[in-house]
Structures are given as structure tokens and as C-alpha cells.
Amino acid sequence: MTDSLPGRSRRLDDAFLSAGSSSFTEFVSSYRPELLPAGRRLPSGSSIEAPHGTTIVSLLFDGGVVMAGDRRATMGNIIANRDMEKVFAADDYSVVGIAGTAGIAIELVRLYQVELEHYEKIEGAIMSLEGKANRLASMIRGNLALAMQGLTVVPTYAGFDLESATGRIYSYDVTGGCYIEGGHHSTGSGSVFARGALKKLWRPGLEEQQAVSVAIEALYDAADDDSATGGPDLGRQIWPTVAVVDHAGARFVAKDVLEGHVERVVAARRDNPGGAR
Amino acid sequence: MSMPFYVPPEQVMKDRADFARKGIARGRSVVVVGYDRGIAFVAENPSRALHKVSEIYDRIAFAAVGRYNEFESLRVAGIRYADLRGYSYDRTDVTARALANTYAQTLGAVFTQESKPFEIEIVVAEVGADSDADQIFRLTYDGSVADEHGFVAMGGASDAAEERLETAWRPGMTLGEVLRLAVDVLAAGENGERRALDAGQLEVAVLDRDRPRRSFRRIVGPLLSRLLGEARETTDTPADALGTPPAGSPGAGTVADPRDETPGPGDGSPADGSPDDSAAGPDAH
Numbered sequence: 385m386t387d388s389l390p391g392r393s394r395r396l397d398d399a400f401l402s403a404g405s406s407s408f409t410e411f412v413s414s415y416r417p418e419l420l421p422a423g424r425r426l427p428s429g430s431s432i433e434a435p436h437g438t439t440i441v442s443l444l445f446d447g448g449v450v451m452a453g454d455r456r457a458t459m460g461n462i463i464a465n466r467d468m469e470k471v472f473a474a475d476d477y478s479v480v481g482i483a484g485t486a487g488i489a490i491e492l493v494r495l496y497q498v499e500l501e502h503y504e505k506i507e508g509a510i511m512s513l514e515g516k517a518n519r520l521a522s523m524i525r526g527n528l529a530l531a532m533q534g535l536t537v538v539p540t541y542a543g544f545d546l547e548s549a550t551g552r553i554y555s556y557d558v559t560g561g562c563y564i565e566g567g568h569h570s571t572g573s574g575s576v577f578a579r580g581a582l583k584k585l586w587r588p589g590l591e592e593q594q595a596v597s598v599a600i601e602a603l604y605d606a607a608d609d610d611s612a613t614g615g616p617d618l619g620r621q622i623w624p625t626v627a628v629v630d631h632a633g634a635r636f637v638a639k640d641v642l643e644g645h646v647e648r649v650v651a652a653r654r655d656n657p658g659g660a661r
Numbered sequence: 662m663s664m665p666f667y668v669p670p671e672q673v674m675k676d677r678a679d680f681a682r683k684g685i686a687r688g689r690s691v692v693v694v695g696y697d698r699g700i701a702f703v704a705e706n707p708s709r710a711l712h713k714v715s716e717i718y719d720r721i722a723f724a725a726v727g728r729y730n731e732f733e734s735l736r737v738a739g740i741r742y743a744d745l746r747g748y749s750y751d752r753t754d755v756t757a758r759a760l761a762n763t764y765a766q767t768l769g770a771v772f773t774q775e776s777k778p779f780e781i782e783i784v785v786a787e788v789g790a791d792s793d794a795d796q797i798f799r800l801t802y803d804g805s806v807a808d809e810h811g812f813v814a815m816g817g818a819s820d821a822a823e824e825r826l827e828t829a830w831r832p833g834m835t836l837g838e839v840l841r842l843a844v845d846v847l848a849a850g851e852n853g854e855r856r857a858l859d860a861g862q863l864e865v866a867v868l869d870r871d872r873p874r875r876s877f878r879r880i881v882g883p884l885l886s887r888l889l890g891e892a893r894e895t896t897d898t899p900a901d902a903l904g905t906p907p908a909g910s911p912g913a914g915t916v917a918d919p920r921d922e923t924p925g926p927g928d929g930s931p932a933d934g935s936p937d938d939s940a941a942g943p944d945a946h
Contacts, residue, residue, distance in 0.1 A: 394762060394763055394766040395763070395766040395767050395770045396735075396738050396742065396763055396764075396766070396767045400737075400738035400741050400742055401734050401735070401737075401738045401767075403734065403737075408741075408744055408745075408748075411741055411745075412745065412748075415745075416745070416749075419745075419748070419749055494748065495748070498744050498747070498748050501744070501875075502740065502741075502744050505715070505716050505717070505740050505744075506737055506740055508710075508712060508715075
């Protein structure tokens, strides 16, 4: 807080006290724009190599939605991180998964989490799921300048719509386009292979446990054919991150439960690399 | 050029203080009171939409009396301040003490520099790991801060309310006990008569120390009625009430707390000492 008059330096600035929007991003962009990813200036025409996160899959089940992500971050041919998290709880009833430049994406997710909580506290009500999806779209749009220099972020957003009592998946493109997905969706470098698996394994009316299994199968297939996607690492006990959102809220599947799922999938693929069908 | 009459600064400040005090005394009271598992906020407020009590951050809440538009702008400013600080540093770096200091500077500056002081009184409370670590700061219209211990009453007839709390409150009370005490205090009229206050006229919220991360919860509906009514019926823990599922809009912070009446393990510790010793912390005033 800067103020020219001595003795008033700790007083809240007018920016804090002004009646304005209930958006944290809008407040920060008017008060301290340098804190936002979009508020930074980059030298034009150059690009840097930074860790990339890869594959996220999401699918609906009867009464909710499952989102899962592998744990690998790559930088060119190097594995930058083996156990990074790419699926985050956005608020009590939704999760966001990220693919793209890891640093920017994680910053964006942090900002998005604050954005939703900020709105909830100021308004005293939770934003609609559609509203939350649109907020994320506008934040991706704000990142366009960075995306043009190769620092892209492409999230997937999934949540439980309290009004219609169903799960929903929203996908995004790099320009901030927001699309509602029916059934399932995958994003990131391994998404092509994951999508193939989801197409064959997903059907309407899956149960939660089946949906978790399908997500792990899809990630396995992505890791099988995409070097940037990490498969389940039995030696290091690194499993994919799996989040479930239903009427009770968003939660992450516990490690021991995941271990059971992963071991079943891996065992079923012995001498049968194509996996479940 | 006409010369204004000389008014001594003492008189100016006194006039401003009287003006602010009168405005505050017109409003309904708010009681903030500690219990074994957190801090409870009880306001007489028939409105379901215009809150006097609000969440600021994970462990911090805000309560106010006086002019709505004035404390609402401070409430929003506090949320902006806390979220900005938590975003640029870490969630654990947001403290009630820093927020109270900032509010105090703002209130003090408005009191001396603006044409009219804020007609409000606010409390900023932070729930700690145990009840000794709880912090309750009371800020008045002129920017003075008091580090309170255990309870605060603000608004009309707050002196009488504080006296009642002083005699009746003790550390380690349960949520039901402090809520009934707070309602008893709020229901006392100015000249001895008592008004009836039911759950519909109250705004009740708690900072629940046992919740991870965001500890602020509003207490509404059947749970509130049950907590307020227990003294008349039975002192037993209502077994059927435990594990009540979250009510209507859980994300908005409304939840039935199953543990409210179970006494905690460290309940009423004998080593509590005199409660007034710690009231004058290094950051008071």
C-alpha cells in the first residue's frame, strides 16, 4: 500500500474501499496488475523452454464426474517432475485439471481458486457452475499474449451442478473458448490416445468405481504411446491424481484405493497390452 | 474573508465521538463469545441477506454494528486485503492482528480527516489452535483497538451486555451454552424488560477450530433452534441429532455441526489462571 501522506501509510487504499465487482482478478488487475500472469510483459519474438504438464482425462458417471491426471512434467526430452499434481479442487463442488506450461498453469489455478472463494465470501453465495466455467474462460483469454509465445495453458473444468444435480465437463481452447462436453474429454499431449480409450470404455450410467477405473485405463493408454505422459510408477508408488465430484462435493481418491485400481489395471494388461475392451 | 469561530480540538473530537456513539447505540447489538471449540458470533438481525457477521479468511471472521453501508465497505475491503495477502504470500500469513491494525488506521484516519466519522464498531476474530490462542480485536469508530479476552458485546446497551457476560461467561463453555448466554444478553431490554428472541431473529455463525482450512460456518435452521432450546428440555447430548447432513446450500458455509455439545478433552482446565492478565497484549491500543 503506497500513500504519499506520512502517517497514513497503513490505511486501506481507496481501491480496497471502493464499491466494485466481487471479482478478485478485476480487483488485482486494477490495483497490482503485476501480480497477475496476464499483467507481465515478455520480450517479444523469443520463446523459452519450461516444464509442460500433459494428460488430463475427465468423464461423467451416474451422479457426478471423475477427473484424473498423470503426474509427469516434461521439458523437451527431460522428465522435469515425476510426481507433480495437475488436478486441483477449484472450490467445494468443482475441480480443474491443467495441461500446458506448468508454472503458468499452477499460478492460474491458484488465482482461480482465490477468485471463486473471493466471490463466495463477498456475495455470500456460490457462483453457478456455468458462471465459474466462464470465469475460467476469461482468465485463459487473459493469458493469450503468453500463449502466443508458447506459454499455453489449456485446462479442463469439471463440477457438480447443484441446480440440475448432474456432473458437467467444460473444455477450453487456448483462446479462451469454453465448450461443454457430453460424456468424456481429454486434453494434453496424450489426449489422442486417452480419447480412443475413453471412446471404447465409457458409456452412460457408469458407477463411480467403474469411472475411476476407466480414467486409469485411459491414462495408461496415453502413457503407453505418448512419452510425455507418465504411466503408473509401481516402483516409486506414484499413482495418477484422481478427483471425484458428486453431490457431497469434490474429493480426491485415497492413495490405497488408487493403488488397488492401478494394480488391477496393470495385472489385467499382462500379456494383453491392449487392456480392457 | 469570514473567520469561522474558534472551536477547540477537544470539542471537535468530542462532538465527533458523540455523533458516532449515538449512531452506534441506535442499532441492534452483536455478541462475540469464545467457546471450547471456537468463537461464536450472535447478532440480532432479522434479515437473511444483509449480514452483520461475515467470513474474512480461513480462520478470521468479522462482525459489525452501526451503519450498514459503512461496515459493508470495510468488510469487502477486509476480504480483498486478506485474499490479496494470501495470494501474494501464503494462506498462513494472513492474520487478524494485521487486519485489525489496518482497519484501525483506516477508522482513525476517517475519524480525524473526513467530514463525518464512521458510525460503526467492528470485531475481527481469529480462531487459534486452542482457546488460549484465540484472538478477538474490537475496533471502535475512532480507530482504537482493544485485544479482548473471551467475549465482546457491541451496539446499543453494550455496557450492560458486557457486565452480564462478565459475570456469566467462563472459559470452556460449550456452543449451546454460549449461544443461550448470548441470546439472554441480547434479549435484555434497556429498562429491565425482556424481549423474546427466537432463531428467526438471530444471525449466528461460528469459527470452528476443528475444521480444516475454512473454519467459518453459519448456523441456521433446525440446528440453531435445537442449540437454543436445549436448556429447557434436556442436558443430554441429542444422539439423534449427531451426523445431521449438510443443509441446503453447503458450499455457502451452512452446515450442521455434529460435535457442538460434546465437551472437549481440554475442557475447563484448572490452569486457566486469571483471564484478565492476558487482555493487555503487546498489540493492544
